[in-house]
Amino acid sequence: MITRSIADFQRQFAQLPATAPGCARGAFLVTPLGFHLAEQSASDNRYMAMHAGVDANAALAEHAQLARRVSALLPTVCFPGDAQTPDAVFPNNVFATAPGRSIIGRMRHPVRQREAERPDIRGFFRDIAAYQEIDLSTLDGVAELTGCLVIDRARGIGYCGLSERCDEAGAAAMHAAFGLRLTFCFELADGEYHTNVVMSVLAGRALVIAPGGFADAAVAQALAQAYAPRTLLLSAAQKADYAGNCIALSDDSVWMSERAAVSLGPDQRQDLASWGFRIEAVALPEIEKAGGSLRCCVGEMY
Template identity: 30%
Template sequence: MVTNRVILVRPHAFTFNKETAKDNIYQISPKETSENEIKNFALREFDDAVSILRKNKIHVDVIEDFDESTPDSIFPNNVFVTFPGKVFVSEMYAENRNKEYNKILPQLKKIIDYNRSEVIDFRNEEGRVLEGTGAVVIDRWNSICYGSLSKRCDKGEFLKFAKRFNLKPVYFRSMDKGVDIYHTNVLMMVGEKFAIIADNLISENRDEVLKSLRDSGKEIISLTEDEFNNYVGNSIELKGEGKNILVISKSGYNALTDKHKNTIEKYDFILPIDVETISKYGGGSIRCMIAENFFELEN
C-alpha cells in the first residue's frame, strides 16, 4: 500500500533540540549560525519541499506550529501514524516532543475525519517509547514491521504495536560509532519492490532482517558508508502518476552510487529535495518530515 497524500508541519520554531541530542548523534550543534538563521533556512527548505511535492502530484496538507517550545514538530511521522480509519499516537522520548500531538490535533482534525477514527494511543506514564514510523518501518504490502531497538523503540511497545495492527514483527539492534542508532528509518526504508538498508550496521539479528526482506520479494540495496551518512536510508516511497516516487534528500541523491541509482530507477522515479539545514541541525531528513495519510485508503 502506497499513498500520494501526506501531512507536513511547517517549522516556525525549528532549531537544534538539546533534548533529542542526548541520543541522536547525527544532530550538529550550531556554532556560527544563529537560531534565527537556522529557522529561516529551515522554513525556506520546508516551503520548497512542499512546492516540489505538489508539482509532482503529491497531495500535501500543511499544519502550522508557531510554538517556540516544540522545535522538532517538523518531524510529525514520529508523533502519529495513520492507517485506514485509524490513528496511532506515540509516546516520545524527549519531553518537549510529547507536547506536539495535542498542539497539532485541532488542525489534524481538519485533515482527517477524526470523529469516526479509531485512536490507538500508546502514550503512558512509564516512559515506554515507540516513536511512530521513526521507530517502526512498515512493509504495508506484506504486513511486516521492522524495528531497531533503542531508547526510541521499546521492545515491548514494538511487539504490542505489531499485534495491534496485525503485523509480523522483525526486531534487531543497530549501532553506529558505538551507540544505538536512534531511529529505524535512518537505517532503512521499505518500498513496494525494493528495500534500502545499511545492513552492515546491524549488530543483532541481521540475517533475520535480510531473510524477511528477501522472502517478501524485495530487491535489497545495501548502503555504502557515504550513502548512509547522507540519509539515503531516510527516504520514502510515495504514489506517483504511473510510477512510484522515491522522495530522497538532495545530499542522499548525490551520494547514490550509479549502481544503486539504476536499481531504484527500475522501479521508481527519484525525487531529490534539498533539506540540508533540517538534516544538519535536526538529525533527520526528508522521510522524517513526511507523515503519510492512509486514513481514507481501503485495506
C-alpha cells in the same frame, strides 16, 4: 506474530503476499516555524549538528519547497510549527495512520511528548478525516511510530528497531495499533536511534538498507535476502548522508534529500530505475541539521 527470530521472520515473510496498497494516499507535514535544535533530542541522536548554526528562514524555504513538490503528487496538509516543539518538523514519529485509524506515539523526550498533545492535529484526524484515534502517548514504554517502525504496508509487516526510542512494550503496542500481520524486532547498532535512518521498504517491492545500522549482521542479511534481488545496499557514508531515510510516495517514485541522492552511485541509481523508481530529490540542508531528513518530514495518510 511478533518475533525476534530470523527463522520465524523468513517463514512468515514467505507466506505474506504484497496485496495491500504499498503507498499512502495523502501526506501531512509540520512547518519548521521557530526552527532550532533540541538539546534533549541530541542526547541520543548523533545525526544532529549541534555545533552548527541554523538558519530558520532557510529551513522554512526548504520545507515550503518540499510541501509544494509533495502536494503535486498527493493531497498534502501542512500544520504550523512551534518554537516550543522544534522537532515537530518530523511529525511521522508522533502521528501516523493506518486505514481507518490515527495513531499517536509515545515519545521518549518531553520536548517531543508535547507534540502528541496538539489538539489541532488530533482533531484533524479524528473529526475531519474521521479516523478512529488510538492513543499510545500514555503507554508505559516508548513507541516513536514510523521512526522506529518501518512498515511494508503491502504485506502488513513491521520492522522494529529497538533502541532508546522504542522498547518491546512499544513494539507490541504498535503491532496492534497498526493492525500488522507480522512484526520483526531487532536491535539497532549502538548509536542508531531510528530504524527509518537505516532502511526503507519501497512500495512493497524493494528494500534500501544500510547493514552497518544493525547490531546483528545476520538480521540485515535476512532482510536483504527477503527482498532480493531488489535490495539496495548502502555504505556507512551513504547512511550518514540520509540515503536510508527515503520513502516511496508512489509506486514509481522514491523521495529523498538532495544530499542523499548525490551520495548514490551510478549503479545504485540504475538499480532503482530498473525497479521502476525515479528519484525525486529535495534540498534540505538546514532541516537535516536537526538529525532527520525527507522521510522524517513526511507523515503518511492511509
